[in-house]
Amino acid sequence: MKEWQTSGKLPEEMIGILRMLNREPVHWKKINIDNVMDFAGHHRLFPQLHRSTEHLEPPEQWKQSIQKHVMQHTLITLQLAGETARAADFFRTNNQRLLVLKGPALAQFLYGDVSARMSSDLDMLVPLEELENAALLLQQLGYKERPYFSKKLPDWKWRHHHLTFYHQDSGVHVELHWRMHPGPGREAGFEKLWKERRYVDFGQSNIPVMGTEHLFAFLAVHGARHGWSRLRWLCDMNELLKQDIHWAKLEEILGDQKLIAGTALALCQQLFHRQLPEETASWMQSEKVMKITENTMFYLSRKVELHAEVVPEYVSKYHRKYLFSLLSVRRKLLFVSSFLYPYPEDVAILKMPKSLYFLYIPIRPLLWIWRKTKKTAVTQ
Template identity: 40%
Template sequence: MDNNLCLDVTDLPRELIFLLEVLKSDNGSIHLDGENAVTEINWNLFLELAMHHRIYPLIYPKLKMVDKKRIPENVINFLGQQYKQNTFHMLQLSAEMGKISQLFSDNKVRLLNLKGPVLATDLYGDLSLRTCGDLDVLVPIHDLEKVDQLLLNQGYIKDDYIQTILGDWKWRHHHVTYFHSTNQIKIEIHWRLNPGPGKEPCFDELWERKRVSSLTNYPVYYLGREDLFLFLVSHGARHGWSRLRWLTDINEILKQEMDWAELIKILKKYQYLQIGGQALILASQLLNSKLPEDSRPLVLKNTPKKLAQEAIFYFNRMVNLHSFPIPVDVAVYHKHHLFSLMSSKQKVFFILSFLYPYPEDAEILPLPKQVHFLYFPLRPFLWIWKKLKKQVLRGRIS
C-alpha cells in the first residue's frame, strides 16, 4: 500500500474490512488485527456485504481454504450455493452471447461486448469468478432500428422507458433494455459507453482496437485493453464505486500488459484523467493493487485522491444506487460527487446541457411537435416555473 495515497477508512465496518482482507489474501492466509477478530464478525452482515458488492464468487474459493473452525459452516454453504448458481447463470449468458453475436454478424451489425462472460474470462481467467446480471453490448447508433427488429424476432421485449424530446435521447441516454421472458435474460443495447454530454470514443474508433474472444464457438468481439480500462473506470466512478466488483475488475486489469502512454493519451483526450487516478488509488488502498510505474502520472495530483476519499462514503453506507427510492442524503451526496468527477470542460458542457429542452418541458407546456424548437427559448421560463411549483408543493406539505 502506497503511504502517499493513504485514505481515511477508519469508519468502514469490521465486516467490510474482513471482506477486503479476504479479497487481498492468497492461499487462505487471511488476517485481521487481533487473534480473535474473526469471532467478532457479524456473519449476517458479512454475507449481506458479499452479496451487495457482488464478490461472493471471488471469496468463496478463498474461504473454503480457511480453517473451518474460523468460518461458520452455514456461511460457506450459503456462499457455495450462490457460487454454483452464478456459474450456471454465466454459462447461460455465455451461450446467449455467442448466439446474439452470430445473429448480429449474419445481419451485418457490428457488436462489441462490454461486460458479461467475456469480461470475466479476460480479467479473471474463469467466467465463474465474476457475477453479471445481463449482457451489455455496444452497437453503432444507426443500427438501432435493425437491432430492435432482430431482438423482437428472437422473443425479446423492449423496456421502452426513455422519454425524449428533440432527439435528446441520443446523448442524454446511452442504452436501452430488452428482456426475454422465456430464458430470463436481459440485454442492454448501448450506443454510447456512458450517458452524455461528455465526449467519448466513437464506435468506429473502438472497433478498430477491438479484441476477439474464443470463449464461444462463434467469434465474440470486445473492447481493446486501453478502451476497456476507460470504460471500467468511467462506469465505476459514475456509480460511486458502490460495488467492490467494479474495483476488483480494476485490480485484475492492472495485472495485464497495458500501453500506459497510449492509455493516458486516451484518458486525457476524453477528460477522464482524474477518474482514472481515482480508480488506481482506490484499488491500491483497498485491494493492495500494485500500480505500474508508468501509471504514476495519474495519481500524482491532489484531485484523484480527493475523489477517492469521497468514494469511501459509498462503502460506509452500503449504497445501492439501483434501489429506489434512494435516501435523500445519498441522492444529494451522489449528485455533488458526480459533478466533482467532471473536468472543467465537462462541467461547462454539463451546465450548458440544461439549456437543451427536457421531456418534462412538454408536460408543463404541451406544444405541437412541429414547433418543439420553441422549447429552446422557453426553457429558462419553464425551468423557473418548475422550481416555483416544487416550492409551493413543499410549502403545502410542511
C-alpha cells in the same frame, strides 16, 4: 497497517472481506458470517471470495455458506453466457456489429472463467446509426423493449446511452448501448472501438469486446459514475491491471478523464495493495485525486443502491456532488449548459409543432421555473 484498516471509515464486515480478497489472515470468530455474506451479496463478490478463501482454510460454516451462494449465481451466469453467445452469433449472421461490454464476456476476459464474476444482465454496444436494426434483431430473439425515456426530442441521443430489453421466457435483461456512458460529453466512437476490438473465446463462439486500453477507460468511468458502490468493479480494475497496458495510449484515450483513472488506481493500491507501474505515479499525486478517493469511502462503507426505486435523499445529494467533482472544467461547463436544452417535460407543458421546437431553447428557463413553482405548491 493499510489506510483502509486504520481509517475507521469501513465497517468490520468490509475489512473482513478485503482481508479475504487479499488472502490475509482473517479472525473468523470475530466477524459475523451473516453480515459478511450480506455485504458480499451487495458488492457481488461471491466468486472472488470463493477463490480467495480456498487459500485461507476457513471454518466449514464459512466454506459452505460461500459455496452455496456461488452455486446459485453460477447457474445465472451460465444462462447469461449462453444468451451472450446466442446474441453475438445471431448478430454476426445478420451482419450487425456489436461489442459486448460486461457480463460473462468480461469475466472470461479478466478471469479466464465466465462464472468467476457475478452478472445480472447483458450490455451490448452498437453504432447509433445501426441501433434500430440491432433492436429489431433482439426482438427476433424474443426480447421486448421496456422504454424508460421519451424520444420526442432528439436529446435522447446524447442524454441517454442505452435501451432496455427483457426476455419473458428466460428473464434475461439486455441493455443495448449506442454510447458507453450518458451524456453530455465526448467519448471514443464506435468505429475506433471496433477497429481496436479483441475477441473472447466462448468455445464455439468468439465474442467481440473492447481492446484493453479502451476497456480500462470504460470500466474506470463506469465505476466512478456509480461511486464504486460495488466493490466488484474495483476487483475488475485490479484484475485488469495484470494485463499488458499501453499507458501512453490509455492516457490519450482518457483525455480530461485521467482524474477518474487516477482515482481508480489509487483505490486499487489502497484496497488491494496493488503495485502500480511508474508511468501512473503522476496520475495519483493531485489533492483532487486524494479527496475523491477519500470520498469514495462513503459508498464502500454502506450498501448504497443507486438504482433502487427510492434512493435516500442524503445519498442522492451526496452522489450529485460526487459526480460533479469528477468532471473537468470543460465537462462541468458542458453539463451545466445542457440544462438549457429542452426536456420532454417541457414539451408536455407547452405543446408546439415540431417546426417550432427550436423555441423551447430560449423559453426553457421559464418552463423550468414554472415546474419548480408548481411542485413546491403541491408539496406545501
